[in-house]
Amino acid sequence: MATHHKTRIGLLGTGPWAARTHAPAIAGHEGVEFSGVWGRRPEAAAELAGTFGTKAYEDVDALFAASDAVAFALPPDVQAPLAVRAAEAGCHVLLDKPVATTVEGAREVAEAVEAAGVASVVFCTLRFAPPTASWIEEQTAAGNWFLGESHWLGSLYGPGSASPYADSPWRREKGGLWDVGPHVLSVFLPVLGDVTDITAAAGPADTTHLILRHTSGATSTATLTLSAPPEAAEAALTLYGTAGKTELPRWEGAAAAYGAALDALTSDTPHPCDARFGLRLTEILTEAERLAAGA
Template sequence: MTKPRIGLLGTGPWADRTHAPALAGHPGVDFSGVWGRRPEAAAALAAAHGTRAYDDVDALFEASDAVAFALPPDVQAPLAARAAAAGCHLLLDKPVATRVTLARETALAAEKAGVASVVFCTLRFAERTAPWIEEQTALGGWYLAQAHWLGALFSPGSTSAYAASPWRREKGGLWDVGPHVLSVLLPVLGEVTGTTAVAGPADSRHLLLRHASGAGSSTTLSLGAPARAADAGITLFGDHGRAVMPSWADAVGSFGAAVDALLESARSGVAHPCDARFGLRVTEILADAEARLVGGPV
């Protein structure tokens, strides 16, 4: 049988370190090519992984059954809608977009074209955290979640390659790591029915969410935390006591699991829980939180 062909849009650190190695090493797919806004970077990344660079993104769509995205969210969204219209299944990065209109257009384009979609929220696909989330969702009875994701991308002395990302600099932790936390809270505690948001030091944002289950959650998000304070975690409290989300690693393996999820959704016709519709809902929640922010950086 012919392997599904998956192309990659994007050439930055995330594409270089995660997407391209995962696609090149996946035994069930044919890595069909790379397109980027910098042709020289696309050529280098393609050569490193034994595939072809494309100057014309529509030509990559034509040569692919699915495409993966490693682009800034508001660049990703219109290209994803275009790829869906060309018949390509979509492996999207989070957030799908930072503007609700763009996220909605992407979800509608996927539905109209009848293509499968998966949003790569790492925790939903990582080897240790994915089954933990499923277990806590099935268990139920949770009335409180406390979450924090304190990144140090923008702390003094940071050498992170992601610190050069303009969209992360502009939108901060709310939009970069907020989707990760929501990808856990929504399935475990239910739909968000109320939001309070407060600005903290630097880019930190504190969210208080009410969920359809009656549970509440508190979350602190940042990309500018002091390096020695950098940490991430989620703890649940409820009828069964306390549950602490395990640590995770191996982004390449997690992305490979997301590829498998996309292929299964395309094969079965069953929407994945982390599809473009879910990505739209995450954008709606974060946009609402951003609009409700009280106070400013201190």
């Protein structure tokens, strides 16, 4: 993304995720200018903009006009049509995962991005957090993997949880499959190849169990939930192959990862975790949801 000035990036969204991750990362990034905030609640947009020294917009199209790129911290099916509008306005887009919870919605975003010729990045934390991003690159280059095993046991809805994200209606409706499933898939797909076959079954509460076959011939498993007891919460992923086994390294928070995603968006080199990849994630999750429901 060649520019002669700092890239102007606006933020759409005012919830806890926007306030704790997106806004601080944009405001603290030396290579970008925080061009403004828009939200569905104007008073929340004004408060967030005031905190980070930027302008609040009540008209989202005005924010598009004042920005070279926009970042999204919105529910997926609110995000998708606004991302189409942003791309059509010539803005590069930094999307949250999942891009949408319908294949049609995610496809419209990917096609709008491609038609407009703008850059896109989907923020899957593990693809951008420095320890995990480099590990993914190393394992992709190594190849010869036989099996992947993963579990992401979130406790968002576990007993005694006081998480600010528990009030998210879309997370409560769609569960761990859609919230943390994209993180696991964002590792397995580059390392093991695209998914060619899916088996899915429902577990306790919102838990989903997946068995996946990949183009490399490897298989992978994933257990995904937001309802684990806090004492059992854990995210882990292991690969097994001809060189033995290797485990996904630990990472700390999302701040550094989001900064790296901003770097990727403003780079002249397209990132593979883009809107088209986001569409593929939605296709896989949609089929897994159908199978887990016994449809």
